[in-house]
Amino acid sequence: MLKTLTALAALLATGATAQERQLQLYNWGDYTSPDLIAKFEAETGIDVTLTDYDSNDTALAKVQAGGHGFDLVVPSANYVPIWRELGLIQELDLSRLPNHANIAPEWRDVDWDPGRLFTVPWQWGSTGVAVNTSAYSGDINTSDIFLSPPPELVGKINVVPEMNDIISLAIFNVGGEPCTEDLDVLRQVRDLLMAAKPSWLSMDYDSEAKLSANDIMAAATWNGPSMRARLNNPPVRFGYPQEGFPLWMDSVALLSDARNVDEAYEFLDFIMAPENAALISNYARYANGITGSEQYMDEVMRDAPEIVIPEELRGAGVFLPTCPASAVDLYSRIWTELQGS
Amino acid sequence: MRAFDARRLPGFTTVAALAFVFLYLPIATVVVFSFNALPSMSAWGGFSLQWYREAWANEAVQEATVRSLVIATVASLASTALATLAALATVRQGRFRGRTLVYGVINQPLVVPEIVTGVALLIVFGWVRSNTGYQGLGYLLLAHTAFCIPFAYLPIRARLETMDPTLESAASDLYASPMQAFRRVTLPLLGPGIAAGLMLAFVTSLDDVIITEFVKSAGQDTLPTWMLGQFRRTLTPEVNAIATAILALTLVLLTAFFLTTRKRA
Numbered sequence: 001m002l003k004t005l006t007a008l009a010a011l012l013a014t015g016a017t018a019q020e021r022q023l024q025l026y027n028w029g030d031y032t033s034p035d036l037i038a039k040f041e042a043e044t045g046i047d048v049t050l051t052d053y054d055s056n057d058t059a060l061a062k063v064q065a066g067g068h069g070f071d072l073v074v075p076s077a078n079y080v081p082i083w084r085e086l087g088l089i090q091e092l093d094l095s096r097l098p099n100h101a102n103i104a105p106e107w108r109d110v111d112w113d114p115g116r117l118f119t120v121p122w123q124w125g126s127t128g129v130a131v132n133t134s135a136y137s138g139d140i141n142t143s144d145i146f147l148s149p150p151p152e153l154v155g156k157i158n159v160v161p162e163m164n165d166i167i168s169l170a171i172f173n174v175g176g177e178p179c180t181e182d183l184d185v186l187r188q189v190r191d192l193l194m195a196a197k198p199s200w201l202s203m204d205y206d207s208e209a210k211l212s213a214n215d216i217m218a219a220a221t222w223n224g225p226s227m228r229a230r231l232n233n234p235p236v237r238f239g240y241p242q243e244g245f246p247l248w249m250d251s252v253a254l255l256s257d258a259r260n261v262d263e264a265y266e267f268l269d270f271i272m273a274p275e276n277a278a279l280i281s282n283y284a285r286y287a288n289g290i291t292g293s294e295q296y297m298d299e300v301m302r303d304a305p306e307i308v309i310p311e312e313l314r315g316a317g318v319f320l321p322t323c324p325a326s327a328v329d330l331y332s333r334i335w336t337e338l339q340g341s
Numbered sequence: 342m343r344a345f346d347a348r349r350l351p352g353f354t355t356v357a358a359l360a361f362v363f364l365y366l367p368i369a370t371v372v373v374f375s376f377n378a379l380p381s382m383s384a385w386g387g388f389s390l391q392w393y394r395e396a397w398a399n400e401a402v403q404e405a406t407v408r409s410l411v412i413a414t415v416a417s418l419a420s421t422a423l424a425t426l427a428a429l430a431t432v433r434q435g436r437f438r439g440r441t442l443v444y445g446v447i448n449q450p451l452v453v454p455e456i457v458t459g460v461a462l463l464i465v466f467g468w469v470r471s472n473t474g475y476q477g478l479g480y481l482l483l484a485h486t487a488f489c490i491p492f493a494y495l496p497i498r499a500r501l502e503t504m505d506p507t508l509e510s511a512a513s514d515l516y517a518s519p520m521q522a523f524r525r526v527t528l529p530l531l532g533p534g535i536a537a538g539l540m541l542a543f544v545t546s547l548d549d550v551i552i553t554e555f556v557k558s559a560g561q562d563t564l565p566t567w568m569l570g571q572f573r574r575t576l577t578p579e580v581n582a583i584a585t586a587i588l589a590l591t592l593v594l595l596t597a598f599f600l601t602t603r604k605r606a
Contacts, residue, residue: 024559029570034400049560050401052570058554065463067470069559205572213384232380 022047023263026063026070028250029054031123033283040270046263063088063255071258072267074122077249078164078322080112089253091117096265099272107249107289111319119251120268121289123280126309126317127165127246129239130207130226135217140239141313143173146220147196154199156217158210161203163335165246166193166220168320172244179323181330190334197341211236222248224285227306238306240313247317249289368588375581392582402583405567409547412478412563416485417493417542423486424493424538425531432501448495450488458488459555466556476558484556485546492545493538496602500534533601540594540601547587 021044025032029052037048051070053059056079062068064086075083083089094100094117103116113119129145136145136152144150146157147170159166168178170193176185202210207219211229219226226238252271254264270276277288278296287307294302301307309317323331347353375393379386396402427447431440450458466480508530512522550565557566564587568580 026559029567029572051557051559052562052567054554054569054572061460062463062555065467067467067472067474067476069470069476209380212380215384 020047021045021260021263022049023072023260023267024049024051024070025072025267026051026053026059026068027072027074027122028052031074031250031284033279035283036271036276036279039276039279040267043270044263044266046260046266048267060088066257068255069259070255071260071264072252073255074250074252075119077110077112077251078320080119080251080253081322083253084113084118088256089118090256090258092120092254092268093265097269097272099269102272102274102277102290102292104289104291110249111321113251119253120272121277122250122252122271123284123286123288124247124249125223125286126240127160127162127169127220127222127248128226128241130211130219130221130229131237131239132211132214132217132233132235133237134235140237141242142239143169143220143241143243143245145218145239145241146200147173147192149196149199149218153218155201157200158207158216158219158221159200159203160205160207160219160221161339163331164320164323165248167331167334168246168318169220169241169244172241172316172318175243178318178320179327181324181327186330186334190337193334193338194341197338203339222286223306227285227304230306231300240309240316242313242316244316244318246320248320371581372585372588375578375585377578377581380578392578393586396579396582396586399579401562401567402564405562405564408478408561409563409565412481412485413543413546415482416489416546417539419482419486420489420542421493421497421535421539424490424497424542425535427490427494428497428501428534429527432498433506448491451491455488455549455551458484459552462552463555470558478558478561480556480558481553481561481563484552485549488549488552489542489545493542496537496541496598497531497534500531500537500602504530537598537602540598544591544594547591 023046025048027050032050037050040046041048053062056076059073059075060079060082063070063073063083073083073089080089092100097120100116100120103121107121107124108116110116129140129143131140131145131153133140135156136150138150145153146159149157167189170189171178171180171185174185174188174192176182176189180186201216207216207221208225208229210216211219211226212232214233223238226236230236230238252268254261254268258264271280272290274290274292275296277290277293281288281293281301282298285301285306376388376390377386378389378391424447431443431447434440462480462484466484469480470476504527508526509522512526513519517525548565549563550569553563554566554569557563562570564583568583571577571580
């Protein structure tokens, strides 16, 4: 009872008392390892408050409105330039981040943040296909798995309802470029998706449970759910479409109006230490972009085929740039038609 | 000639049965699978309370639950007090110019889409936050109180409209002061309406997602917004367990609402 009362008092007083060192982390839901936070709090004495968001747009809208009280936010790669152009995130003082040197070379000079002056890696992954190989034994490194499905998989496919990921996979499938506004290409994309949709069972986020339970035999999804499904159901494999597949990365940025700047720097440096980055990966089952973190990861993660992209398919991975509004508008129209059909 | 009766239309029973199936089957699925021993939404692996235990032990769930209950309690008490005053003012006054307009203004949260209110509050509170630095629970309490008012107001007004005004006149004739008449006659008669309004407001606050998502400050996830954050990765049976618990609480309160507003025999 006393504990509840104290919690109540603390609730009402939020923001009023600030002698204790604190940090406000604003991150995707179900994405932050509780072990990571506990370790950071124990080592630094900083009290971390975690708040969830469910989309890049929600996070952007709340921070733009001002007075949000957050210190760190974790936008996706294609949103980082937007945050920067709006002046919502600040350039990092690299002299305060000795662990910055741990960022793996391929994640240092990225298009959305050359030299990593604004963001540090959180997690990255791929969008591809997951296939239960007991139902289909052909080549799975192709987006035809859900766009022109083999007969064995028809009616047993779930597609994640993420417009950018799915439209991009279809654009790559017909040989188009990311952010294309070529109407001929987009007409093919539209026809391909509309023709494929009757072979899908569902369009939702829950591929992991459905693959685990053999409710579906294939999915267009991220590598994380695919791996977690394999741990429950061994024949599930992740395919990297050779026609091209989206890569994504969420990175941590320091907000321009952060109030706990010192604490934020401590946290940023902390998560770039390999043993701590591994905690992030162990929780959500995605790779993190920090050199040397592999050795601290759970054994099932270390050489997981969902984490380590095969050499010959690496070139097919594409970071989706921030598409112009005119392109997004075209994609939205295809997407609306697809979802409504 | 018999009067028109929807129950005599052809296919009435079938349509009614289908409507109930569509309404309740998804909810029943959530409830059933919250007791599943397997982490699956389709395969049944036996009865288990595992997900309830996990949800109960989850610190984020505990904090969100306490926060949801605090907000719902404060918001329902405040909105019911305001709604009672509003009902007395609008009904006891008799007809007056602009009464329909006043009804409309009071019931505004019922007609304005939540997303509009959410965005509007985000902008206004963002401005207040920037200028005062206050990050406490006050914003959520204010917002919830505001949109709960019509839910408390409607049952109270309905009760007031069917109350016999001559009882108050009788009290006055017997030398009761206006305050005495209110406390000894009006308020006790209004009691069931107030109780019903309170419960309806409580449930409305407890269930809210959209406005809360926009208004919450750092670290202020309520149970529904926390659940929303979980959906991106996978639907866990833990979320089913929480949903079932919220549903149970809502049902208890709505049953109480029904019992208090039911016509006495």
